[in-house]
Amino acid sequence: MNKVVLITGGSSGIGKSIGEFLHHKGFVVYGTSRNPERILNSVFPLMAMDVRDAATIHLAVAKVIAISGQLDIVINNAGVGITGPLEEIPMEEIKNNFETNFFGPIEVIKAVLPQMRLQKSGVIINITSIAGYMGLPYRSVYSASKGALELITESLRMEVKSFGIQITNVAPGDFATNIAAGRFHAPVITGSAYEQPYGNTLHKMDNHVDSGSNPNEMATAIYSIIQNPNPKIHYKVGAFMQKFSIVLKRILPDKVYEKMLMNHYKL
Template identity: 85%
Template sequence: MSKVVLITGGSSGIGKSIGEFLHRKGFTVYGTSRNPDRITDSVFPLLALDVRNIETIKTAIADIITRSGHIDVVINNAGVGITGPLEEIPTAEIKNNFETNFFGPIEVMKAVLPQMRIQKSGLIINVTSIAGYMGLPYRSVYSASKGALELITEALRMEVKSFGIEITNVAPGDFATNIASGRFHAPVVAGSAYEAVYGTMLKTMDTHVDEGSNPLEMATAVYAIIQTPNPKVHYKVGAFMQKISIVLKRILPDKVYEKMLMNHYKL
């Protein structure tokens, strides 16, 4: 019997790559999209789900259980990017980012945990970000929402371990996906105190994504995690310098690390 996998945000980017890879490996894969009818090239079923809407989460999970009888793996991949000087990001956009990147995955986990307890087994993989390990300039909200999900995962995995359920984080660096086109950019405001620096930074961030790694690297990493009997708390996937930045943050004095980041971003 093949394992049943649910991937939120499975219609494009990293989620689609993971879904296609697992599908080829023989898993029964269900992806989600806010508008699945618009997607015509998916090799696995796409269910309607918006992580900001609890009813759509419950409906999609009930649909999978009806079709397949169980859910073995949930990959909380749906997320959105956001950039801008914190002072100039509308509060509504900050809240929307947390609704998608933080509260959404929580609601997915709440909805699937009862089924996994019945099964006495299950694996939840939360896709966070290397940006969640540090406060990055002009990406403050994104760093905060992904960092919050990292910590929630650390706590929740201890709460559910006795039920036979495993939860882990996988933090990607920059990957060549369409996340840059889908994220919210606070506009570069003419005459703003941040105009020159933020305008340059925005171009740099887009370049990093365009030159990012192949999403297939994330797919193979997730496959390896699924095959692991006792997953680690944290996994990092990305370029060496992105992963080593986490180590440097842990060992360097705060101000030295801050200065390193500021030099990197030419601030």
């Protein structure tokens, strides 16, 4: 039987590109969306799921298993961006970001592991971010939520390896998607101590996304990982300098790297 794939956040952007690519490769693909009834052009079925709501997660997973009898690959792709000076980001927005980017994927993993243990096989791919490897100015919460998911994957891999389950992270750089439009932007407040530096940095971040790579690059990378019987712990997909920035963080003294980032953002 063809392998069954579940992709959270499969109605747009990277998730949609991955789903379409795998669908055309012959996989049985299910995506999720908070409002699937609004999506009219999906080439694969969409299940209702809000990763902040555990009940919707378990219901969607149960439906996929009931229909297909198996669940081979789960791609934790649903996520949201957030920007702003940490001092000015409302605490409820910080919590919402972690509910979506961190606690949501954990709940999805908990929902699918029993089936994968039963099958004695399965692949879970967590979509994180190159931003999760470093603390970036005015993206502190986003970097923290994605970095946390990177680390929890390292731990979980060792806990489930004996069950025949593979878990890996894929950290994309900037891709041309609608994430900038959909993320929470703390407003640039006139007269704030952060007005000028945050305003300038926000403009630069949005330009990076608008000029980002084609999401199909992520789809190709995911397909390659799925084909690998022993995937690596971490993958990075994006422009060379974005990936190289992780290498520089490893080899440069902390303050030198910090100065490099501040120069880049003109802080």
